[in-house]
Amino acid sequence: MPTAGAGRALEQLAATDPAVAPLARLQAVALDAAADPSWERSLPASLGPRAEAGAPRLHGARLVVDSDRLRALFVQLVAALDAAGHPDSARLRQLFAAPGFDPPASLRASLVHDVPALEDMAARVAATPGVLVVVAQAAALPLLVACGRRAAATLDGRWTLGYCPVCAAWPTLAEVRGLARELVLRCGRCGTGWPCEHRRCPFCGHREQHSQRYFAAAHERETRRAITCSRCHGYLKVLATLEPLAPSEILLRDLESLELDVTALEHGYRRPEGLGWSLALTVESAPPPRGWLRWRG
Ligand SMILES: [Zn+2]
Numbered sequence: 086m087p088t089a090g091a092g093r094a095l096e097q098l099a100a101t102d103p104a105v106a107p108l109a110r111l112q113a114v115a116l117d118a119a120a121d122p123s124w125e126r127s128l129p130a131s132l133g134p135r136a137e138a139g140a141p142r143l144h145g146a147r148l149v150v151d152s153d154r155l156r157a158l159f160v161q162l163v164a165a166l167d168a169a170g171h172p173d174s175a176r177l178r179q180l181f182a183a184p185g186f187d188p189p190a191s192l193r194a195s196l197v198h199d200v201p202a203l204e205d206m207a208a209r210v211a212a213t214p215g216v217l218v219v220v221a222q223a224a225a226l227p228l229l230v231a232c233g234r235r236a237a238a239t240l241d242g243r244w245t246l247g248y249c250p251v252c253a254a255w256p257t258l259a260e261v262r263g264l265a266r267e268l269v270l271r272c273g274r275c276g277t278g279w280p281c282e283h284r285r286c287p288f289c290g291h292r293e294q295h296s297q298r299y300f301a302a303a304h305e306r307e308t309r310r311a312i313t314c315s316r317c318h319g320y321l322k323v324l325a326t327l328e329p330l331a332p333s334e335i336l337l338r339d340l341e342s343l344e345l346d347v348t349a350l351e352h353g354y355r356r357p358e359g360l361g362w363s364l365a366l367t368v369e370s371a372p373p374p375r376g377w378l379r380w381r382g
């Protein structure tokens with residue numbers, strides 16, 4: 086199964102590369118959780134096209150999650166950070182165990198990329214501001230992958246915008262796929278793939294008139310490169326693939342190609358912050374099961 090395989094590969098990567106170990110361990114835990122099909126129960130019945138032009142499928146959605154299960158996932162994630170020797174793990178464990186911690190609110194903040202809300206929560210336990218952003222991203226992964234799976238059947242290939250048609254994230258990477266060398270943007274949050282014209286920047290829409298500049302290791306030019314935009318100074322990693330990458334493989338290949346990010350950043354190129362669309366959505370806590378209510382009564 087691709088998820089389990091890539092999860093193991095992420096753990097192996099964590100064992101050999103200390104620079105990416107905390108993130109790889111978090112993603113491996115999140116991918117394990119994503120293999121549980123019951124995340125589908127949190128989704129609205131339909132994730133079809135939205136009426137508003139440019140709105141991704143999650144815009145306006147009402148998600149209903151099992152709050153205890155989500156809290157358990159946050160606790161599992163912090164255990165993974167602990168195993169990686171992260172200095173903030175004890176503070177985060179304290180935060181997730183506190184009665185005031187609201188798992189659905191944290192999930193919502195991650196889905197809509199409300200970084201200040203997550204930083205405020207981290208500040209309550211004096212944790213490094215950015216650490217909860219990363220942990221909450223991992224906690225949102227199982228639900229987002231379920232969204233991507235459900236929406237996939239309703240995507241028709243006509244989405245021409247640069248951000249993800251399901252969750253509004255900017256593409257994590259692009260695939261140049263198969264012999265046809267079709268360019269497909271891939272979302273690292275929900276796994277969705279959508280087509281893009283060659284030489285067109287997904288971030289600002291600029292079309293390069295001539296060949297596109299790129300960075301690549303000399304022996305990998307045809308298989309792995311970071312293409313750059315002369316207008317917005319964005320960059321995008323492009324990998325040659327034979328078949329569509331599984332969502333888990335997108336995360337793995339992203340972490341395995343960090344040297345391209347480093348090179349692009351050193352040369353003044355950046356990926357855009359935040360999402361491509363200002364998402365509005367609600368995340369509610371599912372009511373307790375009926376049996377529990379009867380027992381209480
Ligand atoms: Zn997405």
Ligand SMILES: [Zn+2]
Pocket residue numbers: 286287288289290291314315316317318319
């Ligand atoms: Zn651009």
